[in-house]
Amino acid sequence: MASDPLDPAVPHGEVHRVDSGASSSSSSFFGSDESRSTTSSGEIPTPEACFGPVGWGSASTIGRRREMEDFVDVAPDFISIPCRDIGGCTVELPAGTISGLRFFGVYDGHGGSQVAKYCAERIHEVVAKEWEKGSDGEGWKRRWEVAFRDGFERVDDEVIAKGVAPDIVGSTALAVLVSGCQIISSNCGDSRAVLYRGDQTETIQLTIDHKPDREDELARIEREGGRVINWKGPRVLGVLAMSRSLGDRYMRPWIIPVPEVSFHSRSSDDECLILASDGLWDVMSNEEVGEVACRLLRRHRQKGLANGTLSSPAKAVADHLVKLALRKFSSDNITVIVVDLKSQSPNQL
Structure with missing residues (x-):
């Protein structure tokens, strides 16, 4: 039987995964059904696990588009630093x-896939190097803001210097760091990160979409002599439906690659x-996604504990959300990363 072109299990794009650590280091693109369901060796133990380990899983589909322009990057062993450099701990731990830190990235390309793919390959490496250039005197938040x-x-x-793509190609860039006590989000574009907390599924949007009609973004664009034209929604010069991105050099200075960075302390009530x-x-909506994700995560956790299985709830939820978006007639590529903040199982991409 032929594969359903809209089935998220069919890997139309590539998922970039990075696993690095003291014992091993690898970097590869997952592009087959077998590789897309590969399970990692399990949780990576860290001494800072104030609220326990995290699990994760992702799913992507080309959906109803002709080309897959979404990319994912997960670096589960991104860097290890003193707790004071990530805001300190909310529980009492020994000094030093x-x-x-775990790194999660979503990159949604437009005009082509080249910039999104390059971002998935490079941003986690470059941000780590930029952080190392900083100093303790800046304060930990400022140091991370500058690094991002x-x-x-x-x-x-x-992207420009290496001729990665034509000037009309660009990508969003959403990068999130998760430690035992902090979540740092850096966003450029209209991909989004949302935190869900508590039995009543409190919704905390960690990033604000960079849309051309956002009051501050509209003012910035107009100060630079640009215009926002309503053509199938607000667009910069009637072309781009976002106000920030990487690439898109033909739209400078109105489209800029500058991220907004936010900081949130983790809580024992965090779900995902x-x-x-x-x-x-x-x-x-944020609320719809949270209701579905938290309900399924709780169900899978309970089922796994009862059966003694190690299947990944986060992967199952990511798959379900992609299928649900397709059933709701999403017209775009769809990519989802689910980070289970009450994890009891291995991780899958």
């Missing part, structure tokens, strides 16, 4: 405790974190 800002702009410069391209958010 090291905090492990300079990292995104450096990758944007590389969802990162997704607008293929999901265009057809589902």
